[in-house]
Amino acid sequence: MKSSRGDWWYDEAAGPLVRPYAMVRGRTRPLRPELHLVTQVRAMPSPSDPDALSVEHLEIMELCRRPLSVAEVAAYLDVPLVVVKVLLSDLIQRGDVVIRDPSRVPVVPDRNLLQAVLDGVRGI
């Protein structure tokens, strides 16, 4: 499913590959290894220096006013995951986006977390 808000950067002539990589100025290696599919990202209330940010960065800041996963950001912007990871890494580096402190994410889920998920699924 295509996101309607991602229209501005789909460029038929350039093809699906060229635009995304131009957007990240050829940088292709995500800087933040802790950015996984479901890592939660959230924007600070306002960017530290909006003039230094690209349109794409600002779009992410807008989306992430509420916490979202990396995969959701990629889906709403309609760009490949690898591109979103690079853009998010920029924003994290600048302090404009926070992610859940990896040290607080349990590697093995604890019982309380599983119980919460169980109750939540039963309740939907």
Next chain:
Amino acid sequence: MVSVESERPGGELLVPTPVKIVIAGGFGTGKTTMVNSVSEIPPLHTEELLTEAGVGVDDVVGLEQKETTTVALDFGRITINPEVVLYLFGTPGQNRFWFMWDELAYGAIGAVILVDTRRLDSSFPSIDFFERRGIPFVIGVNCFEGSHLYEVDEVRRALDVDDAIPVVLCDARERESSKAVLVSLIQHTMDRLDATV
């Protein structure tokens, strides 16, 4: 939209804990249907670009010289509470995208492996994958209209899975039925956790 408290006491921005469940199975077993039936948002779609060789998912330097391929991922979301969000990811249909499965399985609390009794063998690779990684899973027998209804024990024998692994009959189109499969998986994961402590 579920409202989210914006701050923890002390002014720190609240960032929820994500929890992930993988919905796996062979082509056409109803993975996306199951995600659709329980997700609180219309299922989302994203893509990852990979080189054919699959060397280093993030390594796209020299992309123009290599054959690239797009792996499509469909996923849904269930907000458990302001601090916990559950994501459901369907595995890519084609088995050649195994390297993407590692990213999907990373940190997952478990997997639902959907089977179609008319094509049981299409689910064997998924069962192998999760068995080898020690990730808890349950078998969801998606009862397609017109497919012969098998007994749970017959399916269990045919798939050769351990007695401790729940095998649940379901209709992936039905929310309540899909919920029951997820509940069975989460309980199974909790049982496994209890057994190891």
